Amino acid sequence: MRAIIVEDEIPAREELEYLVESYSEIKVTHFFDDGLDVLKFLQEHETDVIFLDINIPSLNGMLLASTISKFTKRPYIVFTTAYKEHAAQAFELEAFDYILKPYDEKRIAAMLNRLESAFKRDQAETTLLNRKLESHPKSQGQQRKISTKTTSRINLKKNDKIIVTDVNDIYYAIASEKVTLVYTQQEEYTMPMSITEFDSLLPEDLFFRCHRSYTVNLTKIREIVPWFNQTYLLRLKDQSEEIPVSRSKVKAFRQIMHL
Numbered sequence: 001m002r003a004i005i006v007e008d009e010i011p012a013r014e015e016l017e018y019l020v021e022s023y024s025e026i027k028v029t030h031f032f033d034d035g036l037d038v039l040k041f042l043q044e045h046e047t048d049v050i051f052l053d054i055n056i057p058s059l060n061g062m063l064l065a066s067t068i069s070k071f072t073k074r075p076y077i078v079f080t081t082a083y084k085e086h087a088a089q090a091f092e093l094e095a096f097d098y099i100l101k102p103y104d105e106k107r108i109a110a111m112l113n114r115l116e117s118a119f120k121r122d123q124a125e126t127t128l129l130n131r132k133l134e135s136h137p138k139s140q141g142q143q144r145k146i147s148t149k150t151t152s153r154i155n156l157k158k159n160d161k162i163i164v165t166d167v168n169d170i171y172y173a174i175a176s177e178k179v180t181l182v183y184t185q186q187e188e189y190t191m192p193m194s195i196t197e198f199d200s201l202l203p204e205d206l207f208f209r210c211h212r213s214y215t216v217n218l219t220k221i222r223e224i225v226p227w228f229n230q231t232y233l234l235r236l237k238d239q240s241e242e243i244p245v246s247r248s249k250v251k252a253f254r255q256i257m258h259l
Helices: 012-023 035-044 061-068 087-092 103-132 195-199 247-257
Strands: 002-006 027-034 049-053 076-081 097-100 154-159 161-166 172-174 180-182 188-191 207-211 214-217 220-229 231-236 242-245
Touching: 002 012, 002 035, 002 172, 012 027, 027 035, 027 061, 035 061, 049 061, 061 076, 061 172, 076 103, 097 103, 103 207, 172 195, 172 220, 180 195, 195 207, 195 214, 207 242, 207 247, 214 231, 214 242, 231 247
Parallel strands: 002 027, 002 049, 049 076, 076 097
Antiparallel strands: 154 161, 154 188, 172 180, 172 214, 180 188, 207 214, 220 231, 231 242
């Protein structure tokens, strides 16, 4: 894994670098003390994780993280701060963790272990999906057919109730920590499982895992918008949410949509 550290206090930066190198295989490649410099760097380079202080010049850590959260390929973000009050906002931005200063060595070590495990899991899921797509009959010259109707049904959960739903009514799903949020035209449901588990329940000719955090119903796509770094944003029928297609999924998406 590659990482950058964003910290304007040299002692804190050096301590964090030491802990990362001591307790993980993560390679720290760059250091920054200014939010705008980080944004410029990320426009030209990729990294796997950002250790991000909140109180930094030009563009504070929360605003920077909010901007990064819109990227199609989002690095993990670990906030490092002396202040507790930003924790709720950090997890709204789906930060991987929120570490308080002064650093607790055991806490850092545990976080790094979880971070490396999550990265390996996500990499394995991406590899599995790519192999699955490559082995699809379309790779042998046949075109993939997208179902416009299906009688398949799935049980979705809302307020302790189980709602039997036609899978064709599902527009998209989003990973949210340990659960998956599922959206139909007007409703939101919470499934107590990972998005990978939920995606496995869906018909593969109808849904596409376009991002590590998103799966989308291909028949609900209204508009494909070219976006950052030769990727796309998907606008769906009757929905305001824009769904990203990550850089690692662009090739497969283009094949499926004949782009």
